[in-house]
């Protein structure tokens with residue numbers, strides 16, 4: 001196919017346009033608005049394809065439902081993806097040309113994975129960094145079309161442009177110190193004045209790799225907006241879906257309780273908070289601990305890993321060296337360690353009593369064959385006495401008999417609980 005001079009030219013006459021523009025699988029009854037289909041053009045720059053893998057594993061909603069058009073109100077997506085599409089060669093590239101010429105009869109969205117390299121650097125030695133299709137320059141000469149160029153061609157006519165993954169959103173690893181390809185983010189490349197035809201600046205779904213659900217959910221909500229039956233989703237000042245990225249990973253971390261009690265892991269594999277072995281979670285906006293990596297499972301701290309800040313614009317350089325304690329953590333973890341140790345002891349004391357049936361407490365014995373009952377010390381008993389006084393101040397301890405007069409005085413009218 002690639003040896004055919006027409007193969008990668010993308011000439012539209014090579015294409016069964018009707019099959020691409022009007023799939024027959026659309027369940028018509030699910031269309032609640034004017035759009036039955038929307039094209040999505042997926043471009044990959046300096047990328048590892050990890051974003052594609054993440055999106056392919058999304059579950060809420062799954063990519064399959066977006067492609068099948070089975071989500072009520074959400075137009076069916078016709079995905080043009082260099083890895084996932086079944087078309088290849090000219091047939092695949094033709095739709096990109098049609099979009100560029102404004103010949104699609106429905107809106108399109110551009111998704112970009114990977115960062116934007118400076119193709120002039122590669123062109124200086126006759127090469128390219130990342131390309132999709134080629135232009136026939138005559139004879140046997142073909143020019144690969146950089147994906148950066150496709151972005152430039154398609155972004156002005158796109159209803160929305162979505163950057164997926166930290167390379168596309170903030171430059172990511174290809175744009176780290178040194179940056180031989182002069183890579184940059186979509187925002188850097190398109191500029192602050194860029195707007196899609198729906199009036200939206202670049203939408204950013206960061207993460208390396210991102211949570212696939214963060215992407216499919218945002219796409220579904222943007223499509224409902226384009227359909228005219230949903231509000232514009234709320235985005236923050238950097239174009240991130242604010243309902244997904246406003247909290248730090250620390251606020252919903254499964255190890256947050258250990259942090260609060262000043263219990264810190266000293267090496268990997270331990271269950272406590274990982275801040276002292278390099279976790280940046282307290283300052284990083286990410287929802288992976290609550291959402292999980294795929295299908296509500298996995299996610300960095302859930303799986304034992306520290307946060308290295310992969311969703312943040314400063315990643316990776318500002319979070320280096322990885323796996324070293326962040327300098328600011330010294331202050332907070334030492335402060336937490338001091339009061340956390342006291343709080344932890346007080347809680348264990350209360351826990352000991354809450355682990356006893358009232359009968360056991362009365363008998364000062366636990367009939368367990370598993371271990372010897374350790375009687376609480378006099379100090380513990382005194383603390384517990386005071387604790388209970390506090391707990392039931394203003395209310396009645398279960399089992400205590402209350403006089404009719406005192407209940408009446410409090411406004412209760414339930415005679416069966418009155419004492420005669």
Ligand code: SF4
Pocket residue numbers: 249250251253254255256257259272273274275279280281282301307
């Ligand atoms: S492991 Fe990281 S995110 Fe989790 S509680 Fe500790 S510092 Fe916070």
Ligand code: SF4
Pocket residue numbers: 207208249284285286287288289299300301306307308309310311312
């Ligand atoms: S917890 Fe940190 S390292 Fe893990 S995905 Fe979120 S930002 Fe990236």
